[in-house]
Amino acid sequence: MRYKEYNPNKVLEKAIELFWKNGVNGCSINDLVEYTGVNRFSLYNEFDNKLGILYASFDLYRDRFCKSKFSILDGEGKLIQVLFEFYISFLNNSNPISGCYIIHVGTELADTDMVVKENLKSYLKDIESLFSKLLVRHGYSEIKSNFLSKHFIGLYCTAMSFCLIHTREEQKKYLLNGIQLILSNHG
Amino acid sequence: MARVLNASYNDLIERAQEIFWIKGYKGLSVQELSKYLEVSQSVLYNKYSKDMLFTGSLDYYTNTYSDPFLSQLRASNKGLESLKLFFYELIDALKNKTFPKSCLMVNTIVELRNENREVVDRYDSYLEVLKDSYIVVLKKSYKLGQFKKKECIDNYADFLLGIIFSMSILYKLNDVPELRKYIDEQLSFII
Numbered sequence A: 001m002r003y004k005e006y007n008p009n010k011v012l013e014k015a016i017e018l019f020w021k022n023g024v025n026g027c028s029i030n031d032l033v034e035y036t037g038v039n040r041f042s043l044y045n046e047f048d049n050k051l052g053i054l055y056a057s058f059d060l061y062r063d064r065f066c067k068s069k070f071s072i073l074d075g076e077g078k079l080i081q082v083l084f085e086f087y088i089s090f091l092n093n094s095n096p097i098s099g100c101y102i103i104h105v106g107t108e109l110a111d112t113d114m115v116v117k118e119n120l121k122s123y124l125k126d127i128e129s130l131f132s133k134l135l136v137r138h139g140y141s142e143i144k145s146n147f148l149s150k151h152f153i154g155l156y157c158t159a160m161s162f163c164l165i166h167t168r169e170e171q172k173k174y175l176l177n178g179i180q181l182i183l184s185n186h187g
Numbered sequence B: 001m002a003r004v005l006n007a008s009y010n011d012l013i014e015r016a017q018e019i020f021w022i023k024g025y026k027g028l029s030v031q032e033l034s035k036y037l038e039v040s041q042s043v044l045y046n047k048y049s050k051d052m053l054f055t056g057s058l059d060y061y062t063n064t065y066s067d068p069f070l071s072q073l074r075a076s077n078k079g080l081e082s083l084k085l086f087f088y089e090l091i092d093a094l095k096n097k098t099f100p101k102s103c104l105m106v107n108t109i110v111e112l113r114n115e116n117r118e119v120v121d122r123y124d125s126y127l128e129v130l131k132d133s134y135i136v137v138l139k140k141s142y143k144l145g146q147f148k149k150k151e152c153i154d155n156y157a158d159f160l161l162g163i164i165f166s167m168s169i170l171y172k173l174n175d176v177p178e179l180r181k182y183i184d185e186q187l188s189f190i191i
Helices: A008-022 A031-034 A041-046 A050-072 A079-093 A101-109 A116-137 A142-159 A168-183 B008-025 B030-037 B041-046 B052-075 B081-096 B104-112 B117-143 B150-170 B178-189
Strands: none
Touching: A008 A031, A008 A101, A031 A050, A050 A079, A050 A101, A050 A116, A079 A116, A079 A142, A079 A168, A101 A116, A101 A142, A101 A168, A101 B104, A101 B150, A116 A142, A142 A168, A142 B150, A142 B178, A168 B104, A168 B150, B008 B030, B008 B052, B008 B104, B030 B041, B030 B052, B052 B081, B052 B104, B052 B117, B081 B117, B081 B150, B081 B178, B104 B117, B104 B150, B117 B150, B117 B178, B150 B178
């Protein structure tokens, strides 16, 4: 067997950056060849086509960029603070680009591409169940936790779109306001 | 090619807006744009640039889709009930594809963030009008006795601003009854 002259994960990391920066429709295979430094033949051989690269990039994104952020929701501390830290972790500089890659690609393609849509759905479901577990640990009933989690997902979607154009201060104000409003509903 | 002589700038903007809404800004090459508009690429390089047509499209979107919708909301007099109907209409527009995709302004924010000054100016005025419309309705709602915390009106308006953003993702995944329920619950946070 021939050794590969490139590391597929490195290719995917680069592809994530490019898709995130220019949109999926905004990058051609040529752009990917140029940016990853891997020739077209090898890319096609490994991933079939541009969409193959995109689909393969989702798992790497979650593994590389989301794990540590998701673990914030397992942490101790005041509920409002834990939630705030979680949201803001996507907006600080630990990502190639601020925000969420899955939301970014979903905004562009989930209307027409079923793989993107299913990926977006399962990604948000996973976060929603982490929210629920967190709320249960903080003493909310299961029903209440599920209700609130749905709205914390809504806030996640907003944070990963609206908050992208905010200053740091505006993000803080917006997120804390949202978290507090949702939690203040004890009905 | 001959068509450009007859096509007015407004016609071009109207067509450009259709394709930008579907493809986004970066996802649309000048070549594709020229094909869609049926004008030569040299016109797009020399007369009407892609950037110019894009900002024109955002203005067209605001004037055509957003403003009439918001004037109606501002003139409403049922407070939270009017807001609910406003968001229900948005759900219908998204679901039955009156809108080809989620709000053009929201898509643009996700795609371009603060990369282009002219575009950022358009977000600012769009969001300002939107927030102000929510405040108008919230004030009426308060007078109707629909909620108690008058001091929270500004916070509530900020919270409501988020709805078009969250809906822009959630409509892709949920059906109409789920989305309506989500709206009802969001409005129940106004107390």
